[in-house]
Amino acid sequence: MKSKWNKNIYRSLLILSFLGINAMIIYGISSAWAYLNSGADKSSILHIQGDIEENYLPEVQWEELENPGRPIEAQTLKEIQNDYLRSWYVRNIALSTNDPYGIADYCTDSMRIKIERVLDLNKQQNTSVKQTTLAHHPSLDFYSADGSLVVFTDRHVETYKEIWQNEQLLLKKKDTSSYKVLMLLEDGFWRIRHMVEIEEPTKKDSTTSKKNSSQFEISKIKGLNYYPGKGAWDMFGIKFNKEVIANNFAQIRTMGLNSIRVFVPYEAFGKASIPEENLAKLRALLDLAHTERLKVLVTLFDFYGDYDIMDWTLTQRHAGTIVKALKDHPALLGWDLKNEPDLDFDSRGKERVLAWLKEMGKQVKKWDPSHPVTIGWSSPEAASLSGEVVDFVSFHYYQDPNDFLTKYGALKGRVGDTPILLGEYGYSSYSGIWNAFLGSERNQADYYREMQQYLNDEGIPFLFWTLYDFDEIPNSVVGRLPWRKQRQKYFGAITTDGREKPSYRHLDQSSKK
């Protein structure tokens, strides 16, 4: 009996070890095979693979292509431009990390050595420089007959930089410089051979800073923050529905309101390269608003939160595409650069956020000098940070209505003559387990009665939050916590099934004069 058991044990051990050895052999062969198949493939050896993602997109405008050497081909010009911008990109990264990674690809050896000497110096001194260029205006001086050498002058290169030493910010500055650049075509890369800073040519002063003849007076704004009841925070996705929006706008008009504020999400809308279909949706929304004689305050960069200097050119391309496309639209009220950026101060650093906002404001005004720019600060306390960037101050108020006038007064004192808009305020009628059934539609109505009274008396322009209850709140808005999500659903004056809440009466401006 026992010997039979032993036999079986030996048998199973034999079978198991056989299987185990086989598995190991197969595993060994397959990993050797995988190793031999990894590494450089032909496309990477020959540099023919396409770029997966553009990561550095300052504005580039070629001014002059005529040159005594030979006419340049569009394709070559594009390659030169790409490699030139990448040379800036790798240099920006190298200066911030003091690691010359990638420099060799976009600079010839002699140029690379000189840059490395600067990096060595900075490493010794524990200096790091974060910089990005924002605009380039190259014009071609010479392109050689065999197509392997090019000289151009890059004028008015706008650079923003921060100089850090021992983790401490010494200086941040924005300046413009001009360079003569000589590039050589070496094994498929255009590389910088020489780069000499030259005298900044006097710029034809085209500062189109005509003061904002804002056709629409800020003080007359009466309106709301708009999302359709279904598809809040996802307005330009597949749920985009012209009919729903048209009906909503008609209702807003009958309420006697004249403005709405909408949000353009940064990533979902297409980041640095916005597809035309998304722009068309936004344009359609403005068209519909125009038919109802509503003005639209477009809030850019919703759900954006990086502000890193390396990200500046990408965000500016995003904003530039939208602003240039819509700046002549009759329904456009103005540009809200960012919704509640002060909430990112803790995670991203106040200086970093403010620097981004300041530069973004300048760029938006450059692209569209005739519409006002604002920033939707989350509280009256933060709203005076705007400085000279904004044409009118916009703040949000979700605190106790009793303190409203005091805080408004204090803000008014700080900002002086700049017009002020109450960009968001509201009250959730949610009543449920998460707030111990303490909320109610009556409370909401009381809130609005009080607030509207103040706003009316003081003549403060307002955009309330919001008209419709929402059936769904994405996690990205207030997080996953149910007590936040539930509350967020009931800020509307109209329920999801279309019933007017008591607060509707206070928000309806048509009955009032």
Next chain:
Amino acid sequence: MKISAYFMVFLLALGCAKTPAVVSDVSVIPIQTPLTASAGDVISIGFEVNGEGDLYLILENSLGTSVIRGDREKDELWFTLPTQFTQRAGFCSWILTNGKKESLSGKIEISSLERPVHMETYLGPRSIYAGTTDYAMLVNIPTDKFDNPVREGTAVTIKRQILTENEAFETTTKDLISWKRLFAVKKSGRMLVTSRAPGSSTKELTVDIYPSQASNFELLSKRNHEYADGNQIIVFETSVIKDVYGNTISDGTLVTFQITNKHGVKLRTEGTTINGVSVAQMLHPDNEENWTVEAYVTGSAKSEAISIEFKPAIKDFDLQFSEDGRTILVGPILSFMDQLNPDGIAVELKISNEKDEELAVKRNASVNGFTEFELSEEQFSADVYQLEITIAGITKKQSLELYEK
């Protein structure tokens, strides 16, 4: 309130207009802030400083940005620029700061040295055609000993030598380079190029001037005899092919010879040129023929067509039949000198019945002046047949009666 604000601004403006500038609680008066320098110079920037506090000098040029610390001696603070910045031509900006705000700033224009030490040359394309339109371009980048492009207007002499002729061209630098188009001449050969600036020379560079495109040429043919024996080889040869300027075209140029026979069928052979001459060969036809031959250099030149006549090589042949008539021996096939025709000539036997319906065609090649046909019983039963035997266009007819065995 407003008036006092204006007053403050006025005070500030006064403060800016006059030194000392205020860096928070430190006041600074510049002692030495150069505006220009030559690359490689020792550049020092000095300030008189009253008060305590860390001061940094931020330096910027086209390579990057750095921060340096100065040496403080009593009230004077001196900064010595590192070579990363002093050796680099172009503008070098400096900013004095205490880490809170910018106080003083300036720009030094560093010019490259007058004397170029190195010269990079880029010459291309390296091979061009003889004539008056094609050219190579020479680009010079003269640099000083710190690898800065020399200042605009530096003279660079470009010299070239073609055959026995020497030429020199004077150029000056502009946009970091000096350059020149070097046109080809009508004679093919090599162009040797070099450039020189005071203080630096380049090595010798070479451009090959290749002959231009071929012009029309003549076609000749050579053969041992004029008979279509299907055995000898005819040789086609071009005259020396030259371009319009009289240069013999490059070796290896492909010449296509095209033959059209009297039925309009085209034959083709090819040859590449050596010393301008291309040679190609073709087997003689085995029938009487009249060839029209032309030669081409595709896309650029051709010869006049020549006509070549081939006479029939076979004069006569005999037929012998075996006893049962089923083996036919053709031959001896005699050629133009009554010699046995060389092996390989095609012999065709056409067999028809009495109603002139074609039954079979058999082909054979001659060996030692003879060939043999077998008419098997399986195929040809006892009957009367008409035979037609053709060699090199000569046909003999014969009637043949076959019996059962």
